[in-house]
Amino acid sequence: MSESILRVQNLRVVFPHRHGELVAIDDVSFEVKKGEILGFVGESGAGKSMTGAAIIGLIDPPGYVEQGEIWLEDQRIDQLDMRAFTKIRGRRISMVFQDPLTSLNPLRTIGDQLIETIQMHLPVSQEEAKRKAMAGLEEVGIDPARFNAYPHEFSGGMRQRVVIALALSAEPELIIADEPTTALDVSVQAQVLELLKKLCRERNASVILITHDMGVIAETTDRVAVLYAGRLAEIGPTEKVLHQPEHPYTRGLIASTPSVELGNIDTELFQIEGAMPRLDALPTGCAFHPRCEHAQDRCVEQRPDLLQERVACWLYADG
């Protein structure tokens, strides 16, 4: 159980730019255990999606992985060429995107698309693939009678279920779900997350869940990694990080999230002043220091690394 399916070490992704390079991901290391749901949380521009794209080998040029290693079990995958990677992408690692309409082909029935994916990755006959596709639809709660329906005939939540069925159809070991429920209503979001959780538990598949919503993290993940400006700010078991957050940014994120259970009209929400820095104007030292209420001289001068593999903040340097 504690074996890891994915290991990422010192990942650094850069985009060449007129005036040098923009560092989108900087020195990010983590691992995903088998059967685990790891959450990536942070605000726009923190590098959540970029990390996912790096793992699955889909960073848009001119960006590239400059440094670091990505291991899928005992195979190093960050240096594979396009051909070799197609054996992994969709087969061993698959992806669920935010907008189901962009991942489904509007001109083909969902059954067709499922069969195609299954036959692409698994050595099965047409009939066997169809049987599997039907079973897949049933698993995600879609009536197999709608096998020949087109994507536009489904609602947003149903489409996302189809996408999940597609992602699971080749029986992958790791699923990267990038904001899978952001476009959905809350009630549908709850169903889709529940479904994703259940199916992954049943198959002992691991999930990297990328979201900006601390609530979704709390309800879905086992461990969580908080990203800020391309670096890991904090990582740990979800329970621990949410109840005893250490990094001032994590604390701020949690405190500024309104709660349906607390507060009233007179409540002033906690606010983190300022905004995430742009990649071409990263502050020196700790990237969070201009917004941090605990910033000391050291934070301006020196960049903190992840201490005890938990939190990247000088506040905890002497503990």
Added chain:
Amino acid sequence: MDEFIRIEHLNQRFDLSEPWLARMIYRRPKKFLDAVDDVSFGIERGKTYALVGESGSGKSTIARMAVGLLTPTGGRVLIDGQDLHDGSLSVAEQRRIRQRLQMVFQSPYASLNPRWRVGSILAEPLRVFRLVDGPQAEQARVHELLEQVGLSASDARRFPHEFSGGQRQRISIARALASKPDFIVCDEPTSALDVSVQAQVLNLLKQLQRDLGLTYLFITHDLAVVRVMAHRIGVLKSGKLVEEQATEKLIESPQSDYTRMLIRSAPRIHRAAS
């Protein structure tokens, strides 16, 4: 009860019928959709009323009718007792009423003209409603507006793309404030923003309400946001108001199954031990 706006039996029916010829040939009946179906509520002066509901429930359609961007197919919108849509108002009266009603939209990327400097964006309502005399007064008012929303006077020379999402939403708020309105409709004003920035914008809206005595109609799908923003909540489902109540009462003891389901589904960081 001093009500600023009263909405009575509001109705919006959209015609979704096929073209006439197709209907004749295939003998199809006309098709209608009641996007808003007999909705009534009032908002007290200086208070916030939130409409919550899922996509397609008719929230934004009501918002557009409340400020006069869309004419209802039935019912009335009364502003201080005057009917906004019945055609009895003269052009000048309409103009005066519209000046008091403003709107802040969801996406600050789509609602600000990318080719205009912020100063011009904010000066447009001042000119349209002839609120200032001469360029100096105009500039002074623009600077005042920017400072009111936490930006600086020098930002007037910049273009919208030079600002972050949260700052752009501040510009939208400043533009809404330019005509000195009494009533602002906020249509999902923070759902495109990150949480830390969302908190800044929500706090700003609350502070402006305290300082200027504004009345808000707040449209959102997020019950957690509503909890700290609204005095009263109306829950919409398929164009109908299913429940309406003071905020805490509605969230603590919801009466309808639909409201209960919405509250239960809201993701939360610390779920009370169950």
